[in-house]
Amino acid sequence: MHELSIAQNILEIVAERLTADQREHVKSIKLRVGEQAGVVAESLQFGFHALTESTPLQASVLEIERVPFVVQCQKCGGQSTNDAGIFFCSLCNSDNVRMISGDELEVIAFEVFDEKEATI
């Protein structure tokens, strides 16, 4: 359950980047999480909500973009993907591949209401 620790790290980035006023008006926090990053989206959502309950961020949501595991073949040059995280080119069956995505764990952006919108 390291998702709670990951949620805590997200909140620290929020605290560093947003003013107290902006924090009141966060609609969403956009994340990019690789399929092979070892992070369960539901657990991360649960941890985030547990930590933000009764705080200025309680109305905000995590929007998680999952990034597929993609390997680049060093033999045929092609790119392929598989759900299992296997180092294998499904185009030419070579195992001489390099991982090019799938282990991301990043905060991409905050979506913040304008004060005017927030008061409507």
Next chain:
Amino acid sequence: MNVITVERKILEKNDEVARQNRVLFAMHDLFVINLVSSPGSGKTSILEYTLKHLRKEINVAVIEGDVQTDLDAQRVAALNVPVVQIVTKGGCHLEASLVRDALSSINLSGVQLLIIENVGNLVCPANYDLGEAMKVVVASTTEGDDKPLKYPAMFRNASVLLINKIDLLPYVDSKVEALKKNALSVNPLLQIFETSCVTGEGIREWSNWLLAHCLHQV
């Protein structure tokens, strides 16, 4: 609606402390490994055997990570090796800052090898860089030969796989060749050793490999 672009790694704080740890290790010419596995794979037994083999050759220190108790630190201390116990009190992994804090309790001068035994867990420790030179993952034959496929991130992030409890192979369904094949399918560069902490088999090969890396002979 305003969109504020951030583009930051979520664990950048941990990565930054890990980088500082790495600088400290380099200053002391200290080789550091992060020993990871599921609970009960025999990490601490391997550690004991490795220490018995290496302590006459080089100066070793140990950081033990456990959710509760200092039982593992007691086992290491019994071998007259400097050891610090980190008790995470529920935390499922070690983080770089915990290691940094533990380092203040160890006199690093003269120490050539630091072994960090992580909390027994094949998921969470994979995400947290501690500043180590390499992760060493232990998988025992009693866990089944499909572990690397079930927990690919840990096996992908490791440099070495120790297949432990090979003395039990006659009694379990696991096949060493299947375990190796599965591990190499998620990490073709894994260096693999087969070990037993009952017969001592494989410990010499693994310890000598570690010693050579520690002394920059490879």
